Amino acid sequence: MKAVIAGGTGFVGKELTSELVRHRYDVYILTRNMENKKEEDHLHYVKWLTPGAKPEAELAGVDIFINLAGESINSGRWTEERKKRILDSRVTATREIIRIMNALEQKPKVLINASAIGIYPTSEAETFIESSRVAGSGFLSHVVNVWEEEAIQADKAGIRTALARFGVILGEKDGALPRMAMPYKFGAGGKIGSGRQWMSWVHVKDVARAIRFAAENDSIEGPVNVTAPAPVRMNDLGKTLAKVLRRPHWLFVPEPVLKLALGEMSTVVLDGQKVLPDKLLKNEFQFQFPLVRGAIEDLYSSQK
Template identity: 65%
Template sequence: MKVAIAGGTGFVGRAVTVELLKNGYDVYILTRHTNGKTNTEHKKYVKWMTADAIPEQDLQDVEVFINLAGESLNSGRWTEERKQRILDSRISSTKEIIRIIEQLPNKPEVFVNASAIGYYPISNTEAFTESSTAVGSSFLAHTVKLWEEVAQQAEALGIRTVLTRFGVILGKEDGALPRMALPYQLFAGGKIGSGKQWMSWIHMTDVARAILFTIENKDIRGPVNVTAPSPETMDQLGKALAKTLHRPHWLFVPSIVLKIVLGEMSTLVLDGQKVLPEKLLSHQFTFRFPDIESALQDIYV
């Protein structure tokens, strides 16, 4: 089976590519820059999102499209210009995939579009599943809502569309975890803000496995919360991280300090949602790392 991935060279995309290749798929990675990249029998690079690119010519008979493209939320302060880039990068890549699909004589079976649990409102008391109708009012919620609206256009083309709402993805080399672990490694870790804010997390291995699961289970469509079944408060997660790294959990960082240093971006650590993967669980998906202790042990030990 042929799979096209936008964002296949990124943090999540690399893990998804490895999982697909391991399971016998042929992978076509959509990229702006193909120079210096080597094609193999089962992995090929296809140029897209440039003036001279005609990716649809190389994507005939692709049965699955995965969109993981978009500017990182963690790579700088959220100025108005940067927020616009975060939004535009997600909308433009999704629109381009819809355009490509429209050009293909043989339509793919499924379109898996990255999304985020930022869709839900911020809350320390509520739990959210895919059946929750409440939508947040933050910049992230606004971005996710517009992003999913574009992705849903694939449904009008008769394509099963899956909206994978990622929680905080834990991996050793990239993402949020190295930034969270650094203070502990420097013996300066501790409670951030109230510590009561929820962290709905997931191990990178289970992200890749969940995406493959949604591809292969043809009755899964619409929003899918890609989070571990055991969310933790930020304080609980910090204590687990301290235990794994054999470091103290003792300093306190007030919310006001992070708001001054990070501005609006501080919402990534000061605010949260308790999000549960109801759809994955109801379809008998088995998490390899269902609890934070096993996830951190795998990453650091």
């Protein structure tokens, strides 16, 4: 099997590349910069989004396209300029993916396009699955709606399309968890805001496994919630993190302090939604880390 990954050098992309290569896929990573890119067995690099680049010339016979490309939402305050980059980077990458697939003589079987549970409204009481029709109203919801509208152009071209709506992805060195763990490591961890906001999380290894699962199962298309089956309240997540790291959970960070420090980006930690992976579960996907305690213990096992 041949798979193309846009965003293959990022947090999720690296884990996914390892997952696919382990299962004997030939992986082609789209990149703007070919410097220091060392090809290996089953791993190749293809230039894109640069003047003169024609990636389609190197991608004949590809079965799967996976689009993870886009500027991180967690790397700084959401100024108007950054918000524009966050949206534009996703739209540009997705449109180019669609163009490449349409340019191929033999169309791929499937597009797995990254998305996010930010499309759902924040709530402490409701539970959301893929068939939930309600939509959020903030910046993240707007980004996801626009992003998914671009991606479903592949479906209109006859290519099976899955929209992988990621929850909060937990990894040891990247993603949200290192930022959450830092105060605990200094003995200053504790409740953030009300603590009752939901955290629909997922281990990065399960993200990679779920993407491969969706790629290999023809019955999976449309929105797919990529979240663990047991979301937790933020305060419970903090208590679990404290236990695993053997640190106290005592400090209270009030909501106004976080809003002052992070601006609009504070919504990522102050608000949340309870999201379940209904489609993955109905298709009998087996999570390696269904519970948050096991996920955090796996990520920080070397620190016990």
